[in-house]
Amino acid sequence: MTQLSEAKKGNITAEMITACQDEFISPEELRVNIAGGTAVLPKNKLHNFSNIKAIGKGLRTKVNANLGSSPLDCSIEREKDKLNIAIEAGADSVMDLSTGGDLKMFREMFVANSPVMVGTVPIYGLAAGLIRSQRPIKSMSSDEMFNEIEVQAKSGVDYMTIHCGITRQSIEMLEKSPRLLGMVSRGGTILAKWIRETGKENPFYEKFDTLLDICFEYDITLSLGDGLRPGAIADSTDQAQIEELIILSQLQKRAFNKGVQVIIEGPGHVKLSDIEMNIKLQKSLCNDAPFYVLGPITTDIAPGYDHITSAIGGAVAARAGADFLCYVTPAEHIGLPNLQDVREGVISARIAAHSADICKIPQLQKLDDEMSKARKELDWDAMYELALDPDLLRKRRQLSDIQSDNNVCTMCGDLCAIKLGKVEDKELI
């Protein structure tokens, strides 16, 4: 059984009930959405964790934090710290994208310690293994590829990004319509090289049913990766990207029919004016399957501030229907994020998600309204309670070292509009 096969049978699982605790739909509504393929509940049967969440229609927009080592920066302690800080900051999901050090150890650490769903990109483990044994990419066998999936499935990974849409056909489309920046997906690039050098078809595409069998067995949610996502505004929404999306939409249907939960991954770098169209196109092509966007980033010229460019893009995407935001940190395009980057990345993505969610789920605006009431009362303790980041607000308030007993702030002092609006006429200046 999978959450999807149970949902199709009309069964509400214990996980569906848990996943609804923090939502504004009932377990039965969630079941209907999962049964229709418009929501997923990523949870490997072998992985027990506390914060079970669902992603998709009618649900709060979820936020993922990409974590994991790289060949130039790998420390298990630091990754543990990053996991903790991502969870504290409110991440709904983490992905272990480790490519450096003992990958098995990193993966097991994340699965064992994460209170939220854990995703991976299995091809990274394969590529890192090749590097270690100094083998060329083309020497990788189809059996090795599926073996890695199976190994990771057994270790309890809840969802996997697999670039099934990188095929001879989509690569041909890329070659026919050249890009400014080519491919920027690590996993996609590895598979594309393999295809080009071996002349063979992508095994994850050719033997898609084998992949589905593994996913079904463990109830792995399949995140169909967008290996051809644009890495530049200039390359956005081009033939190659959309060709891959069409392939993914066909695979989505096959997975859904086999009882495997599916989400679709999307861009990337997208001009503000094209984001809504991108989301609606995915929803239309992919039977309203949940959409997992990486950003999107709305300009290329702000390295160091891509948590902001992606907050802009993520908010607009979520408002248009995207269900799952992959955070982007201030370190994007520069290096592996540090602890503070992880924190800012999660919070920025949560701001984007909440800004969109209050437009989709009216009950969520209660938080905003409570904050506005606290502001009206100049009640700082209530403001600390309600803030997305209470620690930062408290620290900043203390820094300004107010002597006034009027609870105003250093912006306006006694000329505070709220205070002026509150006091009786006779008390006026």
Place this chain on the structure above:
Amino acid sequence: MTQLSEAKKGNITAEMITACQDEFISPEELRVNIAGGTAVLPKNKLHNFSNIKAIGKGLRTKVNANLGSSPLDCSIEREKDKLNIAIEAGADSVMDLSTGGDLKMFREMFVANSPVMVGTVPIYGLAAGLIRSQRPIKSMSSDEMFNEIEVQAKSGVDYMTIHCGITRQSIEMLEKSPRLLGMVSRGGTILAKWIRETGKENPFYEKFDTLLDICFEYDITLSLGDGLRPGAIADSTDQAQIEELIILSQLQKRAFNKGVQVIIEGPGHVKLSDIEMNIKLQKSLCNDAPFYVLGPITTDIAPGYDHITSAIGGAVAARAGADFLCYVTPAEHIGLPNLQDVREGVISARIAAHSADICKIPQLQKLDDEMSKARKELDWDAMYELALDPDLLRKRRQLSDIQSDNNVCTMCGDLCAIKLGKVEDKELI
């Protein structure tokens, strides 16, 4: 003469030519837009400064930085530093919103030292004066009000926010449809109290022609303030806000007919799903006059991160047609911004502006494309050159202390997708 009266006569002024240097329209096109009231060129006849810019149709979205002292935090040196940091970060305009200390001294410092246009809110100076002499707000006379405008005009201020739309009628509308957070505009609140306590009409509304005469004489651009802008998502786009906007639209026409340049100020706190409508409503009501938005902020729950909430709102607003973004700093709702806050505020607003501008002015995407080319070449020197904040990018890159000679970064190391895509097959791992 004013820029508007000259434009109406068909004359291209020297200032129009200067203002087009960094734009993608010709001085004649700018003249046509100014003559139609869809663009303004704020410059007091008595103020000479180098970076003359125009705001409105066909032009890059401009960014303003609010500076100035408060009763609880006033230092002329710090304000000078803030001015410098705002300019370095790329502000197109600054406003001196000082309410603490010797206001004349602050204003003169800003006018003398700013290479960009300077705006003020004259009512602040009046209110601060009342506080100093312990007089109640209602004791302020109409003559004092116009005298302050004249004094500030003579001191070289380029544009002034005046809350002419706070009238007995708009206040009545506010009272009929109560809000969660009432009024949050400082200037608006002061005028509303004056009107309520004296029972008289707002002199800036009642004697609007007197105001226009002063503005015409010095070519002050009138920024019609939105005293009833919402301070909470809950209060957004309500009867009071729109009633005031209608009043402003009528005043806009009168000012335009008298040869006075006008911009309209707008919200504030607005739900993501209502931003485009707010902009289009303003454009429709106000004859496409330039729209100056304060944010907008897309959620109330993120104090400490309102440079991000307003980057989201500002980008969407600019994309929908807003012409001028007032920055919001991380200190918003907490206190007066410090130097770093000013810097982050300007850069965040510039990110929002550019994200929108590449959708409106295709030539501007060249910057993004150049960055993407630099990324393709892994050419870090070129990336430093092109980045919105080169210093931050350089600092971050140095921090990651790369030993590799492949110019990759610590995110992926040798698994860099761009590197994998560049090397010849034989060089592969």
